[in-house]
Amino acid sequence: MAEKQRYGLLIDYEYCTGCFTCQVACQQEYGWPAGMGGMRVNEIVQNLPKGKAYLTYFPFPTELCILCRPRTKKGLQPACVQHCMAECMRFGPVEELAKEMAQKPRMVLWAPK
Amino acid sequence: MTQSNTTIVPTTTWSAGAGCHGGCGILAHIRDNKLVKVEGNPDHPWNRGRLCARVLAMTQYTHHPDRLRHPLKRVGARGEGKWERISWEEAFDLIEERMKAIRDAYGPESMLFNSGTGRDIYPWICMLAYAYGSPNVMFGLTGSACYGPRLAAVNTVQGDFAVFDAAQWFPDRYDDPRWRRPECMVIWGYNIHATCPDNLFGHWIIDMMKKGTKIITVDPRLSWFASRSKHHLALRPGTDAALAMGFLNVIIREKLYDRNFAQTWTNATHLIRTDTGKLLTEAELVSGGDSANYVVWDEATGRPLVWDCAAVDYRGEAPEAPMFSGSCEVELPQGEKVACQTVWDTFCAEVEQYPPDRVEEITGVSAELVAEAARYYAKAKPAAIHWGVAVDMTPALTPLVQAISCLWALTGNLDVPGGNVIARLAFDVAPYALPGSKGAIRLKSEELDKPRIGVDRYMPLNKFYWRCSTDLSLDQIFTEDPYPIKGMWIQTAGILQGLGMDPKKWRSALEKLDFVVAVDLFHTPTTQYADVVLPATTFLEKDSFRSWWVPLQTINKAMRVDECLPDMEINFELSRRFDPDFRFETLHELYDDILKPAGMTFAELQQKGWAYPPEGSSSCPYRRHEKGLLRPDKRPGFRTPSGRFELYATLREQWGLEPVPHHEEPPFTPVSRPDLAKDYPLILSTGRRSPAFFHSEHRNIPWLRAIDPDPVVEIHPETAAEHGIGNGEWMWVENWMGRARFKAKLTxxxxxxxxxxxxxWWHPEKDAAEPSLYGMWKSNVNQLLPMGHQGKDGMGAPIKHSMCKIYKAGPEEV
Known part of the structure; x- marks a missing residue:
């Protein structure tokens, strides 16, 4: 018996600008109250040598992310993926996303429980 | 999930709700007259299905329990927070009676009409003010220091505005074969992706970065763009003009400029008298000559020839070898001989004042980095610059804008694919007068415009910027000179919590007025000082349209909330009451009239959703100066007095202001005020954008407030440690004007x-009545920033740079 296809999100955090669209798109989709939701955006400021620093935003899928199954079975993209202003998130089978990940550095591949 | 009994209404964002300058295509899901969801419209060329947090939070906005839902009349004292519900009919009658009484007693100019930034209501607030008879439409920010001054300044030198090119002119966008990707983009004082100011979609730049565009960032902060830049120029706030001059210095010294463009399309060859330092005119050269025409020296024949500005051509023969650089002696009719040099040499003499090492001294950016970044920009083809409000928020904004405009012009990047492209109102549909255009809605007579506050002092107000001077208007409320101001109509604007610097002075001004109306969606600190408060709507609750650059598109009514009325319907009803000659019966009739240049009615445009101007239209690029698409007379050239891009601004010369770009040290910096720097050693900058809020809006939207819950000060960890301030601790920021309290964010x-x-910052969850005024007096940083320090031309003001000291807040103050 073939194993069930596992889906995930490929997050290109190099281009995440910290717009918080994914966080609010998820809250709207499922009616989560403020403070809850399937996505949390984090700001990471990394100090670098010579007094420099680097600013990164990272959209983190939480325990509440269900990969928008009600949307994807209708052929829609997950709410966060569709609205992402930087178009830095992709939804798909993890094997396909892993192939994409081989093409570009600074990405994270994630799958829910 | 959306259910089957849901209607999906496609529409466009603009102003209240999203708050921003708008343009995104959305799909509003409506069930039983209630908004259940908002999605980005995947078919819309502007945002292609993407959407920001603010629009995605619209369900919490439209149906917010605190929305104003009925007109209100104040029953307590101003600032006491006591209101009585009245009907629209009562509200309209009361307003009509009170405003007509002011008009009868003091004249229509005694009413000020105040709007916020980039609002869709500008046409309709003008409609109301002009129907009433007042020319005093006021933006409300000191020095009008947001966008309008940039537009006016660019118009001064090139006759049209220009923006970065993300193929926004074409429905198939980046796939259009006419477009080219910029090799390099300079992002100047701009965190555009947070709140998309200036009618541009910030993430277009990210689209282009993914395609290979390299970034140079000019910003004292390490912004997201700065982190991903080839070069980050972290300058001292207020020194931008020195940096731009440094770029010009490197580009000219290393001959990286487009000589052909400079010779053909700028006024580089026009002669300047060395004795007066002014342009030599035809009137001086020949008796009966026109003082609006200029003179060029032909090196081949050793003769002066006349540049006819009206014809945008030489009078008679063209010079074989027009002198670009050099000096000559011109004989005047009485035999007097005057030495002259070219505009190019005058321009270069100023630029020579800014070698990179001097620029380093002024800006703090290393000379090496200045030179390297300038070379990189100049060699990249095409390259675009885009700038943010930091450019307006300094008093010498016009010379700064001139310098930056000269950069894109002299590198041959003006109105070319992937460069700085001239941006015009779509199909030249002008619902109101942005600088550079005459609006469709006007005062009945020029006579009525004469009392507009500031026109006698600030010349851009007569040429480009059809508003009154905010700073002089505020003063006039107190001085009543030359005439009293008796009332104010404030529409979706926050003069106390957002726009107004020195808000205590604004509060005194409001207290002095006989009659104040506020139109808004929620109570704010400002509405507490009104006599009547009217409930306005979000963009989802109105029919409207937008022609701000392209495309031309409609905003479509999707729902209604209680008794709330769209701004334009409120103003339409009152315009009919104030002006017996008001000639429209319905709003749609008025829309049809304004849309005439597009050759379609409002209903037809609504059917299409959006429309792009075709090739050959003045609102479709490229190289329109070559094609004669910019000037009303259809001649090639620019819409400036000389018909050329003006390295030396003829209008500035006429106005008695410096005609060439340069740097001026702002009024409150450690350099200009070392005396103040002793007590206030830190530079205070304000206004960094939050992706969750549009200026003073959205603090009451739970999903958005959770993103940015407190008023924060960003402070370097070492500076914080010196002051014993820990991350997340409350602290005071104070200077000679006042203080405000913030949470420290160590970064x-x-x-x-x-x-x-x-x-x-204000706190909608706190007490509305004074002395709290929604906690605003504790959190509003504008209490540390002045009114009355606008630029010499009335434009620009010191908002991004002041000085302060900081200290930890005591436990009782938290």
Whole structure:
């Protein structure tokens, strides 16, 4: 018996600008109250040598992310993926996303429980 | 999930709700007259299905329990927070009676009409003010220091505005074969992706970065763009013009400029008398000559020839070898001989004042980096510059804008694919007068415009900027000179919590007025000082349209909330009451009239959703100066007095202001005020954007407030440690004007010598009545910033750079 296809999100955090669209798109989709939701955006400021620093935003899928199954079975993209202003998130089978990940550095591949 | 009994209404964002300058295509899901969801419209060329947090939170906005839902009349004292519900009929009658009484007693100019930034209501607030008879439409920010001054300044030198090119002119966008990707983009004082100011979609730049565009960032902060830049120029706030002049210095010294463009399309060859330092005119050269025409020296024949500005051509023969650089002696009719040099040499003489090492001294950016970045920009083809409000928020904004405009012009990037492209109102549909255009809605007579506050002092107000001077208007409320101001109509604007610097002075001004109306969606600190408050709507609750650059598109009514009325319907009803000659019966009739240049009615445009101007239209690029698409007379050239891009601004010469770009040290910096720097050693900058809020809006939207819950000051960890301030602790920021309280956010994104204080803060959850006024008096950073320091031309003001000291807040103050 073939194993069930596992889906995930490929997050290109190099281009995440910290717009918080994914966080609010998820809250709207499922009616989560403020403070809850399937996505949390984090700001990471990394100090670098010579007094420099680097600013990164990272959209983190939480325990509440269900990969928008009600949307994807209708052929829609997950709410966060569709609205992402930087178009830095992709939804798909993890094997396909892993192939994409081989093409570009600074990405994270994630799958829910 | 959306259910089957849901209607999906496609529409466009603009102003209240999203708050921003708009343009995104959305799909509003409506069930039983209630908004259940908002999605980005995947078919819309502007945002292609993407959407920001603010629009995605619209369900919490439209149906918010605190929305104003009925007109209100104040029953207590101003600032006491006591209101009585009245009907629209009562509200209209009361307003009509009170405003007509002011008009009868003091004249229509005694009413000020105040709007916020980039609002869709500008046409309709003008409609109301002009129907009433007042020319005093006021933006409300000191020096009008947001966007309008940039537009006016660019118009001064090139006759049209220009923006970066993300193929926004074409429905198939980046796939259009006419477009080219910029090799390099300079992002100047701009965190555009947070709130998309200036009618541009910030993430277009990210689209282009993915395609290979390299970034140079000019910003004291380490912004997201700065982190991903080839070069980050972290300058001292207020020194931007020195940096731009440094770029020009490197580009000219290393001959990286487009000589052909400079010779053909700028006024580089026009002669300047060395004795007067002014342009030599035809009137001086020949008796009966026109003082609006200029003179060029032909090196081949050793003769002066006349540049006819009206014809945008030489009078008679063209010079074989027009002198570009050099000097000559011109004989005047009485035999007097005057030495002259070219505009190019005058321009270069100023630019020579800014070698990179001097620029380093002024800006703090290393000379090496200045030179390297300038070379990189100049060699990249095409390259675009885009700038943010930091450019307006300094008093010498016009010379700064001139310098930056000269950069894109002299590198041959003006109106070319992937460069700085001239942006015009779509199909030249002009619902109101942005600088550079005459609006469709006007005062009945020029006579009525004469009392507009500031026109006698600030010449751009007569040429480009059809508003009154905010700073002079505020003063006039107190001085009543030359005439009294008796009332104010404030529409979706926050003069106390957002726009107004020195808000205590604005509060005194409001207290002095006989009659104040506020139109808004929620109570704010400002509405507490009104006599009547009218409930307006979000963009989802109105029919409207937008022609701000392209495309031309409609905003479509999807729902209604209680008794709330769209701004334009409120103003339409009152315009009919104030003006017996008001000639429209319905709003749609008025829309049809304004849309005439597009050759379609409002209903037809609504059917299409959006429309792009075709090739050959003046609102479709490229190289329109070559094609004769910019000037009303259809001649090639620019819409400036000389028909050329003006390295030396003829209008500035006429106005008695410096005609060439240069740097001026702003009024409150450690350099200009070392005396103040002793007590206030840190540079105070304000206004960094939050992706969750548009200025003072959205603090009451739970999903958005959770993103940015407190007024924060960004402070470098070392600076904070010196002051014993820990991350997340409350602290005071104070200077000679006042103080405000913030939560410290320790972060190395700001330099050690500067703090960045969030603006627009009030707390809708706190008590409305004074002395709290929604907690605004504790959190509003504008209490540390002045009115009355606008630029010499009335434009620009010191908002991004002041000085302060900081200290930890005591436990009783938290």
């Amino acid at each position: 190395p994104v700001v330099p050690k010598w500067m703090i960045m204080a969030a603006h627009g």
